[in-house]
Each structure stands twice: as structure tokens, then as C-alpha cells.
Amino acid sequence: MNDPVYLYRGEVFYFKASPLDTDDFYCYFPDGLLVVSQGKIIETGTYQDIKDRYPETSITDYSGKLLMPGLIDSHVHYPQSEMIGMYGRQLLDWLNEYTYPTEEAFCNPEYAERVARFFVNELFRNGTTTCMAYATVHKESVDALFSVASGYNMQMLTGKVLMNRNAPQVLMDTEESGESDSRELIETWHKKGRNLYVITPRFSITSTHGQLISAARLHEEYPDTYVQTHLSENKNEIDSTLSLSPECTDYLEVYERAGLVTERAVFGHCIHLSDSECRRMAEAGAIIAHCPTSNLFLGSGLFDMQQANRINIRTTLATDVGGGTSFSLFRTMGEAYKVQQLNGYSMPVFESLYKCTRGTAKALKLDDKIGSFEQGREADFIVVDYAATPSQQIRKEYLERNGKWDLENKLFGIQTLGDDRNIRATYVAGNRVYLSDSGNHQETGM
Structure with a gap:
């Protein structure tokens, strides 16, 4: 037949x-x-x-x-769907006042499922058919998102957040529990249907060097998984990171020493990178997720797309909800254009649209499946x-x-x-x- x-x-x-x-x-x-x-x-x-x-x-x-x-969102926090558009502040204050209290509720499977269903349907309403999403520290949050996405046969990339310091106690794991929970989730979900697992240390402020090494060990054990984290989003964040890692000369070195800077690693923001950091990212084949609505909303800074293009760093566009203020990648493209205008670069629409479709698929090594x-x-x-x-x-x-x-x-x-x-x-x-x-x-x- x-x-x-x-x-x-x-x-x-x-x-x-x-x-x-x-x-x-x-x-x-x-x-x-x-x-x-x-x-x-x-x-x-x-x-x-x-x-x-x-x-x-x-x-x-x-x-x-x-x-x-369909559009591809390379950096978005599904548990933050409810807190989109909250009075800004700057990154570290915003995390403590809004993000962490919101994420505490995701230990409840029914709650996590309800938000996951809203999140997926909001992506569809905005034309996004694939995303790389952050969950929370709770396994239940990952189960919920993969389960909802599987019901639509959606290409979903997500993973459990790893945090073992500088966060509320109820949101912290340990090196051992974070690794074992992540391994269990990988075995349950990775490459089941269209689901792909992303090893997810939130950022170095909330993960010890030992936990970052643990994340790299997992990635080595499962080399077709991905890694996602944050890098150089905010100047106070950079100062805090280097105070916790005085042996490092710059922020990227914290992740390099752990073995996390690879061609399957997606780093959110990357606004304040030095030329040296940019060159080393390009040499490693690492990926930048540029999040303009978030960077403007939280006053983080202006990403330099010309620098990324010149050094040939693989760069994508992303919403970063709820730091970002819209689920729409069209609106994200518009804000990216404005940011680059302020940097003296009138970014062509074909470039920005490519970085939401085939460009992201290629960066994620999925261009044989999606993006065209x-x-x-x-x-x-x-x-x-x-x-x-x-x-x-x-x-x-x-x-x-x-x-x-x-x-x-x-x-x-x-x-x-x-x-x-x-x-x-x-x-x-x-x-x-x-x-x-x-x-x-x-x-x-x-």
C-alpha cells in the first residue's frame, strides 16, 4: 500500500x-x-x-x-515561562528574586507537566518547532518536558540543571547526585524518538569545579549528547566567577579546565568575551546562543555579531525566556538587528533568519534532519x-x-x-x- x-x-x-x-x-x-x-x-x-x-x-x-x-530556539528556560517580563533588575539579583523561587515548584510532576504543556504550545504558536531548553534541578521537570514534546513527535533538546553551590538549598544537588540523576535521564530519554539530552550545568557560579568535571565526564561517556551553560552574560557575573576561580585568567578558562568547551557545547550570551576567548571558542567549534531581548531587558550588554562572524564562531539566535521578553524568534531577530545597529553593523535579514533555521540546525549537527x-x-x-x-x-x-x-x-x-x-x-x-x-x-x- x-x-x-x-x-x-x-x-x-x-x-x-x-x-x-x-x-x-x-x-x-x-x-x-x-x-x-x-x-x-x-x-x-x-x-x-x-x-x-x-x-x-x-x-x-x-x-x-x-x-x-520551523524556527529553532537554541537557548530558552521553560520553567521561567510564568515569570516572563518581571521587573528587570540585573542578572544576579533577578536570579535570586524571581528565577530560583519559581523553579522550586518543579519538584511537583503535575505542576511541571502543566508548565511544559503551556511552553510547548507557546513555541508552536510562535512558529518554533525545535528548541534547546533548560529544565530545573528536578528530574521531574525533565520528564515532563520530554513527555509533552514526545506527544507531538517534536525535536526536543533539554536536560536537568546542575547546581551544587550558591543557590537555595532546595535547588541544589551534589556532584554525585547530579551525575547519577543525569545519567538516569540520559538512559531514559536520549535518542528516544526525537528527544536529545543536554548536560546542563547552569553556570560556574552555581557549579563547583568538581561538578563541571562531572558534567564533562558524562559528556565523554555519552558523546552524542550536548552541553549547555551560560558564559559572560553580565560583568558582575564575570567578576563573581573569577573570584571563585582565581587560578583562571578569564571566564572561558573555567569551562576549558573542566573539559566542557567542545563542538557540542552551546554557551548562552557571550557578550563580554575577549578576542582570546573568541579565538579559543572558534578553535573548539563551540556555539554561541545570542539572546538580544534578554540582554537588553536585563541591561547585560550588546553582543558583537561582527566579531563572532570575523572569527568564525558558530552563532545562533535565541529567546532566553524568561530573561528574554518574547517567545517569538521574529521579535528576537528584530531586536538582534537593533543591537547590531548600535554596534555599527546592519545585519541582513537573511543572516538573522539563517541563524534561526538551518544555521542553528547545522551548529547542532542536525542539519541532516531539520532546518531546510x-x-x-x-x-x-x-x-x-x-x-x-x-x-x-x-x-x-x-x-x-x-x-x-x-x-x-x-x-x-x-x-x-x-x-x-x-x-x-x-x-x-x-x-x-x-x-x-x-x-x-x-x-x-x-
Whole structure:
């Protein structure tokens, strides 16, 4: 029996390479078809070229809307969903006043499941189909998020936070318990379905050198896991880190001495890195998750994308909820543009969008599975309305009237003015997991 085939018509767009490396970096079919079967991409191309190959298959018609790969968020704290937008302060005060009290409740499996379900559905509503998320110190928080994501066959990367100092007692583990709990979770969840485990020391202030070494030992034992932590987000954080590790000349060396700076390690923020730290990160193949809404909200600083590009550090964009103020990677892209404007760099929209899709997939060594519409990739995709609001509509009319309604202006408008309202539908592994109230579409026969 032949497997069912699903056709989606619209403006089909995806990256095939980095816009920093070549001028031939994307595929775009203004009237295209996306062909899906068994949750995977079969082919893409123009409507006219493909339609006759599937004469008996109905088409879900999203004409005039953008069909693109789902967005990938490389740094987000799911337990902080409830505390988004809390009165800022700066990082260390904010952690003590808001983050730690919020995370204490995640020892309760029902509570953790409720927040995990909200979190996953909020990602879908904002067009995010994959994320690398922080849980809490509790195993229950990891079980909850992996379990909810598995119900949607979602690509989920997460792990238990490791903290054995400088935190409330109820949120601390030990070197031994942190390692054993993490190992148990890896054995339970890693590579089960689309779940991938991330070894997660929160940052060096809350993990002793021994615990960081323990995390590296786990990563060596399970080399296809990932590592995530924070690096050089805030100047007071850097001072505190170096006071706890006086033998180190800079922040990155704390992680280097433990063996955690690898090509599968994602470091959040990285705002105040020296040239030496940047070079060493690039040499190790480590990944930066740039979180502009968080960096602005907490007054942490302005990330230098030009420096990262010049030194060739793999760099992604991320929301960092709840330090970040939006689940929308479109809004995150817009804030990244503003940050770089202040740094004297007008970051092209193709660069920022690449760093939320194929670029992140490639950095995470998942570009054979997600991030593009190449044959055999998972059918994680979104339907985007270019003109979901009155201001977007009048901008569109102006550009059409002046002959400038081209792909770059369309995408830049989403980056600058877009948010969850622009997401008409979200599909994960070929299944629709979100449809907006105004996301009407037509199904037509061939």
C-alpha cells in the first residue's frame, strides 16, 4: 500500500547554505509546492512542475503565504515561562528574586507537566518547532518536558540543571547526585524518538569545579549528547566567577579546565568575551546562543555579531525566556538587528533568519534532519502571513505600489514588525500542531 502524500501550496523558501559563505544560499519558489509523506519532505519545487505528478492528491492551499522550515530556539528556560517580563533588575539579583523561587515548584510532576504543556504550545504558536531548553534541578521537570514534546513527535533538546553551590538549598544537588540523576535521564530519554539530552550545568557560579568535571565526564561517556551553560552574560557575573576561580585568567578558562568547551557545547550570551576567548571558542567549534531581548531587558550588554562572524564562531539566535521578553524568534531577530545597529553593523535579514533555521540546525549537527526542505528532512514547517496586522498590510501595499515587494523586503518586514500573529499554522513531523484563528486555508483537488 502506498503511503499517503500531502501537498502544500504557497511561497516556498528555505536556506541551502549560509549567506555569509556564498551568494547562492537559498531556494525560493513564489508559487511552490511542498510534498510531505510519513512526516518527511519528499520534494519541493514550483507548483507547475510538481502538480501533475500527484493527480489524485488534494492540495492544502496557502497561496500568498510563506512556507518555511520551523524556527529553532537554541537557548530558552521553560520553567521561567510564568515569570516572563518581571521587573528587570540585573542578572544576579533577578536570579535570586524571581528565577530560583519559581523553579522550586518543579519538584511537583503535575505542576511541571502543566508548565511544559503551556511552553510547548507557546513555541508552536510562535512558529518554533525545535528548541534547546533548560529544565530545573528536578528530574521531574525533565520528564515532563520530554513527555509533552514526545506527544507531538517534536525535536526536543533539554536536560536537568546542575547546581551544587550558591543557590537555595532546595535547588541544589551534589556532584554525585547530579551525575547519577543525569545519567538516569540520559538512559531514559536520549535518542528516544526525537528527544536529545543536554548536560546542563547552569553556570560556574552555581557549579563547583568538581561538578563541571562531572558534567564533562558524562559528556565523554555519552558523546552524542550536548552541553549547555551560560558564559559572560553580565560583568558582575564575570567578576563573581573569577573570584571563585582565581587560578583562571578569564571566564572561558573555567569551562576549558573542566573539559566542557567542545563542538557540542552551546554557551548562552557571550557578550563580554575577549578576542582570546573568541579565538579559543572558534578553535573548539563551540556555539554561541545570542539572546538580544534578554540582554537588553536585563541591561547585560550588546553582543558583537561582527566579531563572532570575523572569527568564525558558530552563532545562533535565541529567546532566553524568561530573561528574554518574547517567545517569538521574529521579535528576537528584530531586536538582534537593533543591537547590531548600535554596534555599527546592519545585519541582513537573511543572516538573522539563517541563524534561526538551518544555521542553528547545522551548529547542532542536525542539519541532516531539520532546518531546510531538502529531501528526507523532517517535515517541521510553518505558514507565515506577511501582512497579519494593519501596519504590515499598509507597508505591503506601499512596496507593491513601488515595485519593491520582493523576498528580502517581505522577510525584513516579518523581522521588524512580526510576532506570533504572523504564524498561520505550525507543522511538526508533518502533523499540524497549531492553526491560528485567522489561519484559514483551502483544500483543493488537482
